[in-house]
Amino acid sequence: MLNRILRPAAPMAILPVRLVIGFAFLMHGWQKVFAFGFKGVTSYFVSLEIPGAGFWGVVIPLLELLGGIAILLGFLTRYAAAALSVSMIVAILTVHLKAGFFPPKGYAYPLLFLGGSLALLLAGPGPASLDRALGREKSR
Numbered sequence: 001m002l003n004r005i006l007r008p009a010a011p012m013a014i015l016p017v018r019l020v021i022g023f024a025f026l027m028h029g030w031q032k033v034f035a036f037g038f039k040g041v042t043s044y045f046v047s048l049e050i051p052g053a054g055f056w057g058v059v060i061p062l063l064e065l066l067g068g069i070a071i072l073l074g075f076l077t078r079y080a081a082a083a084l085s086v087s088m089i090v091a092i093l094t095v096h097l098k099a100g101f102f103p104p105k106g107y108a109y110p111l112l113f114l115g116g117s118l119a120l121l122l123a124g125p126g127p128a129s130l131d132r133a134l135g136r137e138k139s140r
Helices: 003-013 012-045 053-073 075-098 107-125
Strands: none
Touching: 012 053, 012 107, 053 075, 075 107
């Protein structure tokens, strides 16, 4: 019975994933850009000995901020999700993995961000999106 009731809503199943992942990335990007600043993020990347820290200290905050907005709107969703997935893989491998699974420094949260991003990459933005409205994504 529950299956019969919920089946018509199945095409909208990706919407809460898109909204939560988009909002979370937006907020993390906002924090990096407006609270820590590019210099603060770059300094942190330097402390981690990340090659090209000056470049990545600008790119990653903007990716999270603008990628989060794009995902929230469902615009260029697969591209934003792909870029953010790569970013989360690098974050897990370079920062969080050595701290174990559990928060606050472990890889649990970045793994959830990665899973949500990969879901969006594979499923697309869903029907309630700019990509769909603009004809960039077709209904299946």
